Amino acid sequence: MHISEGVLSPAILGLGAALTAVGTAIGLRRLDYDRLMTVAILAAAFFVGSLIHVPIGPSNAHLILNGLLGAILGWAAFPAILVGLMLQAVLFQYGGITVLGVNTFNMAFPAVLGFYLLRPAMVGSGRARSVAAFCCGALSVAGAGLLTALSLAFTAEGFLRAAQLLFLAHVPVMVVEGVVTVLAVSFLIRVRPEVFSIS
């Protein structure tokens, strides 16, 4: 879930923007022009992915898929997510400019962590791969939820319970994301293993 404009304190907004700027700079530096196109297209695919709604019990939720994006792109996940959120801001007004930094960092940082910690196992084989992919999908969402909750909690004490609830709301999504990530990864490994050598 994104945080809307005008909710967070200037300190948090500034911190988020600074961290995102650093992440994006690292991500961009590692990209050359012929891979830029690939990243643009993946960013677009993930933007579209975040519009996919899946049923969860009586309600439904949209996918986030930052774990899979991180596993494929590594640091380039920062500029990709930044651009995706910018487009969301422009096209749908989810979130907005001042919270762009915080929202990007919240989603991209767990994704990059996933890249370093879980990806080696994800491109392996058998059970280990499924477990790693599940963790990657689920934990990236958990991380994003946690960071979002923390940004709220650090803004004003009054938001504390809201932040906790927000995190809890992420739990079913985590499970679904984990499952979808496992299947998507096994599909990609079978059909297009080169995907995992883009970053």
Next chain:
Amino acid sequence: MSEPSLFTLEDVYFAYPPGQEVLRGVNLSFSSGQQIGLYGSNGSGKTTLFHVITGLVTPVQGRVLFHGRPVHDEKGFRALRREIGLVLQNAEDQLFNPTVLDDVAFGPLNLGLSADDARDRAVETLHALGLTGFEDRLTHRLSGGEKKLVSLATILSMQPKVLLLDEPTNGLDPQTRARIIEILCQLPTSRIIISHDWDFLAQTTTEYMTIKEGRLVSDAPFLPHRHVHAHPLGDEPHHHHD
């Protein structure tokens, strides 16, 4: 009606959101056994017509009847799609599972068959189309012609009562095209086929329709005639797709 129609379009109007009307008062009553060839210029609304029939887009006005009853909602169209199988214009759009077997078994699984039955049904269908041995091929590595055949298989495995085929021979070489003609000639299924390829329609369908100014019209009589033309290997046996 004396003979009950399988599905009916009643005075259907359709427009894509910002634009002009594509369909303007289409009427069609389709009975079991009919084999219609549908042609018309690019952008005349042929594909759109198929999408209206299968409920992929909702008419602005008019309605779709299935076995005589109006279909209002997605639930009604789900029932309709079990009997009316649409093969999309672009074979790539039809195939989304990793392997051919997964893809051909996908429909039967959704019809409620058990995993084993769905598998058997898929293997059987592939066999009937001469695609035995393709089960474990990756769908997106198939050649253009193979993709066309497999996408036909994904619908045939659901054993629909009516086949809607959207330009099934586009981009195919003459041999593959001949194979599709042969397969269709052996199938008794009712059908509507969209094509720019008149010769193909003449071999696979019995009535002709076209879309003119948003209206579906039955076509002029069918006249055999002759042409002189030339092409490489013109002295060897061959056939033409026009």
Next chain:
Amino acid sequence: MSEPSLFTLEDVYFAYPPGQEVLRGVNLSFSSGQQIGLYGSNGSGKTTLFHVITGLVTPVQGRVLFHGRPVHDEKGFRALRREIGLVLQNAEDQLFNPTVLDDVAFGPLNLGLSADDARDRAVETLHALGLTGFEDRLTHRLSGGEKKLVSLATILSMQPKVLLLDEPTNGLDPQTRARIIEILCQLPTSRIIISHDWDFLAQTTTEYMTIKEGRLVSDAPFLPHRHVHAHPLGDEPHHHHD
């Protein structure tokens, strides 16, 4: 050679990474003024051949010569691509700018024309193809036939010496196809055209080649002959795309 060839393929072998060889010893010496029609079954390597000529893929063995000199690197191929224009099989891949004008002006801008000149060149090219008024249309909202025509415009605006067209009439209705034939007949440009549509090749090219078992071979002689066949409106004037 007495007449200098524009480009030459010398004993080219090519295979996509995991698979089998697609091209196995292709030789071709193309001189200014030649107009070649290339046909062959699906997956025989026609598209791949075009990609080798323009340096989009690198042969495993053999080489490409341009004006008699071997082309080794991307820089050499850039010079080659200014004179040899390739229109891709899939028009959707060819169009990547938001508007038609942007797309048609993209090539000229890269040739070093000023923004105004590139704009003029684009407008002129669109006019020549009967696409005046399309400048501000969004490329992804065009109909199939319009996309094909615009993708041709994006290459013609670069005024290449050789045109490589990959299935330019696929999925087009007979009228649009006739329009493309007319446009090509008016252009004196040297060309190689890939198509499964022999009648189209007969009207737009003068020599015929095919790919058999990875080798490029000149085709058998050209024989006029006649057929009887039937189609709707067969009594009205019409032409056939086969």
Next chain:
Amino acid sequence: MAAAFSVTVAMVRHPGTAAAGLLMAMIALCASLPPKRALLRRVVLVNVFILFLWLTVPLTMPGETLWTLGAVGVSREGLELVGMVTLKSNAILLAFLALVASMDSPTIGHAMARLGVPSKLVFLFLFTYRYVHVIADEWQRLRTAARLRGFVPRTDMRTYATVGHLFAMVLVRSLDRSARVYRAMILRGFDGRFASVCRFTIRPRDGLFVLCGLAAHILMIFMECFAGVLRV
């Protein structure tokens, strides 16, 4: 411009100023005349998050209790906090809608380039925008294919498996497409630099817009300072 406004509003602490900001944003919005229905939908979307805060924060934030609903008390501080956030959110949203959303993405891209955003990021932005439609169509087509074969989304493994496969297929096809499009670009002489025939024009109306914006801005900063002084 929009960014500056958003930043200022985000910093504001006084409700009066926030309300004034909201008012100004509304005026700006009226001046730029966007289509009404789309606008309404967007405002509702953002306020879903705000609604979530309304439902939780006043009930859970400790402080002076205004009234009680069964077991939980509604706190004054909670209400104030949320009220403030609501004003600010909507002010920024409306200003953003007025100033940015009425531009199309290519314009934003060019504007970004002018503002000194790294060219790689601008490129990324423009192409992502370009491909969002293409890929959304691709997704839609694959989903259609699934529907045609009787697929009904439910809360079960098969649904998630199918979604996983569909999405992976969209990825694979997007990548193939990216390779083909890159080829199309180099075939037309692309060497990494972008040129454009589209000229960035500044109309008189835009100038007026910027002037009013600046005035409103200064006014708001004044109000904020003034409020601060009063409070001391």
